Amino acid sequence: MAEIIKNEPIANGIYRMSVFGAPLGRAGQFFMLRVPGALDPLLGRPISICEIDADKGETTFVYQPIGRGTAQFAALLPGQQIEAQGPYGNGFPLKGGRTVLIGGGIGTAPMLQLAKELRKSDPARKIDVFLGFREEAYLEKEFESYADNVTRNIGGYVTNDVDFALDATYYACGPSVMLRAAAKAADEANASLFVSLEKHMACGVGACLGCTCQTEHGRKRVCKDGPVFDYREVRDAI
């Protein structure tokens, strides 16, 4: 059980929630969040770690209330409790050298903690961040603390802004169309690209087989073996 410290809109239809007491994870991992007590909604909702403040013991999520579960989250107030099971999933591999981060919509959320960890692991490296939004940008300022460049795109194709021919590691999270475009570009440029996938989940830990997908190395569970994969492995599942 974690305690809600803050829970506020940061853009139209986008909320940021900070909680205290959830075990600390790492970039690319997620929690199954659930309002305690009631049996409906029943299952936890997978929500990525957006930022970790290890000193304060706080984890921040950025989420979009789109259905019953997430709408319930938006109604919570500081001081109330939320069940935060996790951290689950493999997280992003922290590669050395130059890195390019591509986030689309709510997929920008996990990129922030990734930028933070990449920066911490190497204060001198180059980190380029590309953010794509449909209508309104968010988290831009936060990225500026860790990135060298933050490019944002509203209403267009963020992947068009990205040069995939650099000697860099690329990380992407966002809607399928965006990931497919990134994969195509990475193919053409022979780039190294890691993608974070989304699937409907029940358990989040690898037990129910609700989120499996076909990969180059057999069937894998997005929640447990992912959500982050080398895009070449999961080409058919994007």
Place this chain on the structure above:
Amino acid sequence: MAEIIKNEPIANGIYRMSVFGAPLGRAGQFFMLRVPGALDPLLGRPISICEIDADKGETTFVYQPIGRGTAQFAALLPGQQIEAQGPYGNGFPLKGGRTVLIGGGIGTAPMLQLAKELRKSDPARKIDVFLGFREEAYLEKEFESYADNVTRNIGGYVTNDVDFALDATYYACGPSVMLRAAAKAADEANASLFVSLEKHMACGVGACLGCTCQTEHGRKRVCKDGPVFDYREVRDAI
């Protein structure tokens, strides 16, 4: 939908919640309260009006978190919404002359608004209040604003403190044992006694027939034809 103004414990395991925006009722009526959105708990919980502040448009409830629904209420914070359907039920008949109010445990709650209305209807009348609690008293002070005497009993039988032989109207709400004792005493003294009954409810409006009881005048619905009855009518249902 009503907005929560206050929601705090006032004794061990007893909460008081004030809401704004619920239609104003009268003493003895109740609301079906429900946390909006989720489908579990599904049904509203019948909770009596404890006090009405007509000027502010506020209704106050006093409740005991004993199960899933009421425990959910206790976790709500000011600013959050609660569905308050009602007011339902007949309410207490406001008789003239001397009155004696008997409340047991959480059954003290509806008596407060009754005292208020009785006092308002006749500033000169005599109002005696008897409150029985198992371990800890609450609402005592509030009753003092309207009553001439407030007698409390902790751990004993509150009905033993009451003289049923007065030329007065008696009102009682509390656990069945208490109501049965009051009915017996009223029988012996030939007193006029109104009791507020409790039954498990689904609709609260008289449509589901989940709360019917056998009365002297045929089957009646506690939610719609009651919850307040002349005790003689519902002797077998107490």
Place this chain on the structure above:
Amino acid sequence: MPSNPLKLTLCGISLQNPVIAASGTFGFGHEYAEILDVSRLGGISGKGLTLNGSAGNKGMRVYETPSGMLNSIGLENPGVRHFVTHEADYMRALGPAVIANLGGHCEEDYLEGAHLLNDADIDILELNISCPNVKAGGMAFGMLPETAADITQKVKAVSRHPVMVKLSPNAPDLVAVARACESAGADALSLVNTFLGMAIDVKQKCAVFENVYAGLSGPAILPIALRMVHQVAHAVTIPVVGMGGITSAEDALKFLMAGAVAVQVGTMTFADPKAMLRIIDGLSDYCAQEGLDNLQQIVGIL
């Protein structure tokens, strides 16, 4: 002036929309008429009637379960004669289509009840052969195709009203029962009635209900009810009215897409008395968004 996209015809009766209050959850309309504009409903199915009325079951009658409820009302009702003389005209005056729900303990009761209802100005007789809460009650008739067909055919022979048979989800072979009722002349089918369930009071170490088992309704049963409506709608050609846990316009659309021409809403009305009005508004919005001339165009598209 564009015509009302929600209107439909059920058993030759014109309904202004496909949202009907489910039997046993709306009385005869009085109570909710004080709280909401009941004239906006498509129809109202009244509390289940038995020939001579009944005081219903003893003991606990309603019990909440996760996203659902068990009830053991046991058809408490004032009897068919009372309905004919005191309730039918009131219901007619409310505006929505009037459906009388008739249960029975034996064939004679059903037939005499149906006969008496010929004197009432109702639109549809809903033949309840599926109430699980009365011993030797309606559900016995609804479990097997033969008995269901038999009572349907006999009631049809007596009644001047269209007959909609209400099916039990507890029937071993629901589709066979549905087909049998169709062959026996049913004008429409409605389903589902409640699922047989059980509750135990752990503290008291006893069953919560005097009858031990009771009927489960509410959102919890929606996925099973939807599957059953889909199966039945694909097996018969008469209209099917679907129900079971509907809470929203989206839920209602699911039943329509699965093959129901109309829906009934029960338990959700208890939780939110205005649920049916919300659903009607939502269906209107849906037609506008999708550019549908008539909502019936989506019936059975799955």
Place this chain on the structure above:
Amino acid sequence: MPSNPLKLTLCGISLQNPVIAASGTFGFGHEYAEILDVSRLGGISGKGLTLNGSAGNKGMRVYETPSGMLNSIGLENPGVRHFVTHEADYMRALGPAVIANLGGHCEEDYLEGAHLLNDADIDILELNISCPNVKAGGMAFGMLPETAADITQKVKAVSRHPVMVKLSPNAPDLVAVARACESAGADALSLVNTFLGMAIDVKQKCAVFENVYAGLSGPAILPIALRMVHQVAHAVTIPVVGMGGITSAEDALKFLMAGAVAVQVGTMTFADPKAMLRIIDGLSDYCAQEGLDNLQQIVGIL
């Protein structure tokens, strides 16, 4: 030293408590072993196996419903041989009783699978004749008393392990199936598997699941599952293991009072991974409060 009041014997196997992880909801134990002390469980029923393994169903596989979920995993599993060589010993080392859940597409698959499992160090073979998610799959065997008895008897003849037959709540006559399995030699029965349900994506105007229907589990089904366990436990003399929507010690006690000697917990583990540990602690507390030497004293008191 007082003995453990939760312990019991099931099919001759000693269990430290009556709380068993339900098949398909706990993998083979690996995943939850990272999160909680799985050694405290009474038993673990592994993911349903088929002879040659399977990639499971395509498309959407899990979908939340009010207080429940539909699944259409379709028995994705690595096959019996893989289980025997790679999983059985791991499960044994975890501590709780080891139950292998075996599904099948045809009689040969079941018998060959049961034969191969003779080489594995398991405690109980749970014969799954009730998976609703595989076409021509296990559920076909579980619908009728004759087919259920036939496969039970044949598997019993092949297997060196005690056989617990897992029943389908979708069987037209569940009690008859239970009796038939008992007569055919089943050592125990477990129920319920999931209820056939349906989900529709209104926006896309299509069924959510490629197989159209899927299996409903979770708290929503508890009242129906409890009724079925009560019915079956009263109809047979072999032990019954109950399940369906259990979330708490109180829920578990309901199934025990209804006649189950042990329970399985599935969906609730997804919502709260530690649910089974809470349940075990709650059952211990209950024995202490009630002064029970052994929890089995309350089995079937209703």
